[in-house]
Amino acid sequence: MPRPRPAVVMTVDDVFPGKRNAPFEAGGERENGALGRLLWLLTRHPALRLTLFVTPDWREVSPVPSSPLRHLPWLRDRCYLAPILRKGSMDLRRHPDFVAFLNALPRTEIGLHGLHHIHPGRRIAVEFQQQDVATCTAMMREAIGIFDAAGLRFSRGLQPPGWNLPPALRAACAALGVEWVTSGRDLRTPVHGDAMTAEGFGLQGSSLVFPQRTPEGLLHFPTNFQATSPAERAFEILDAGGILSVKAHITKRVPGHTHFDGVDRLYMNYLDRLFHDIEDRYGDDVAWTTMGEIAAGLRGSEGFATPREPVAPAVAAPSVEIPATALPEPRRAAAA
Numbered sequence: 588m589p590r591p592r593p594a595v596v597m598t599v600d601d602v603f604p605g606k607r608n609a610p611f612e613a614g615g616e617r618e619n620g621a622l623g624r625l626l627w628l629l630t631r632h633p634a635l636r637l638t639l640f641v642t643p644d645w646r647e648v649s650p651v652p653s654s655p656l657r658h659l660p661w662l663r664d665r666c667y668l669a670p671i672l673r674k675g676s677m678d679l680r681r682h683p684d685f686v687a688f689l690n691a692l693p694r695t696e697i698g699l700h701g702l703h704h705i706h707p708g709r710r711i712a713v714e715f716q717q718q719d720v721a722t723c724t725a726m727m728r729e730a731i732g733i734f735d736a737a738g739l740r741f742s743r744g745l746q747p748p749g750w751n752l753p754p755a756l757r758a759a760c761a762a763l764g765v766e767w768v769t770s771g772r773d774l775r776t777p778v779h780g781d782a783m784t785a786e787g788f789g790l791q792g793s794s795l796v797f798p799q800r801t802p803e804g805l806l807h808f809p810t811n812f813q814a815t816s817p818a819e820r821a822f823e824i825l826d827a828g829g830i831l832s833v834k835a836h837i838t839k840r841v842p843g844h845t846h847f848d849g850v851d852r853l854y855m856n857y858l859d860r861l862f863h864d865i866e867d868r869y870g871d872d873v874a875w876t877t878m879g880e881i882a883a884g885l886r887g888s889e890g891f892a893t894p895r896e897p898v899a900p901a902v903a904a905p906s907v908e909i910p911a912t913a914l915p916e917p918r919r920a921a922a923a
């Protein structure tokens with residue numbers, strides 16, 4: 588089967604109009620916040636392109652259960668176990684300046700990141716869990732409707748909140764014309780052309796380095812690299828002819844949780860150095876592109892990996908805070 592030339596894509600989750608302390612900076616400070624740091628990276632690497640996964644009406648304040656109700660059986664599965672924002676407060680239709688800023692970002696694609704980014708029960712950030720196809724369809728239709736009404740230009744792609752991409756959500760996406768999804772995050776499985784996502788979060792049993800169709804016909808992209816990954820993993824993926832799929836989260840620290848791959852200066856510095864090394868090492872042999880662009884080029888094809896097993900059940904991200912571990916050693920950036 589023909590394979591694409593190696594490519595680099597970078598996606599950033601959890602973008603919404605949040606500002607400092609309202610409830611936290613998630614892009615709302617525009618060039619003065621995390622989006623400014625991404626703009627710096629884009630300026631440093633003129634071929635780099637980004638996909639921002641934006642939540643149409645973000646309501647999560649913390650992904651960690653804090654309510655006393657969390658101790659009560661039955662009830663704890665039916666209530667929100669942390670404070671949440673009022674519906675509509677972060678609705679993109681009420682933030683036209685933010686939408687205009689996103690639309691004006693250079694070399695940046697927008698994808699869907701759920702509807703509200705909340706769910707009752709302990710796994711607060713895992714928005715799609717047990718809902719049936721009709722409910723998933725209604726939620727995704729509302730999400731797309733908000734993007735359309737807000738005038739936000741976007742690619743028909745979804746990163747489900749909390750990574751979980753159950754069959755009902757996949758069916759809803761297929762019915763609504765969502766073309767591509769990204770769910771399986773695997774940072775540890777050794778890299779080779781036939782490697783499948785086997786641990787970490789989200790969809791398992793899908794190619795670790797190539798886009799691949801789900802049974803519903805959606806093109807699935809893995810996530811195979813983040814702040815804690817060594818540069819050697821990036822080179823192994825590109826040497827295998829695969830897609831280096833770099834993940835970031837727009838906010839470093841949210842109440843109760845720290846994202847290893849938050850868009851802080853340390854991670855941007857690491858990526859700056861890594862991207863320079865890729866440019867030096869591979870030159871024009873590597874494509875700098877986006878998931879949406881790859882999906883558009885593969886319309887009607889099977890993707891580049893052939894499923895050997897039915898796609899395995901997804902694994903959702905835990906709701907508890909992950910203890911901090913060391914980030915990669917900071918590397919010195921060349922003078923900007």
Ligand SMILES: [Zn+2]
Nearest residue numbers: 600601748749
């Ligand atoms: Zn998210």
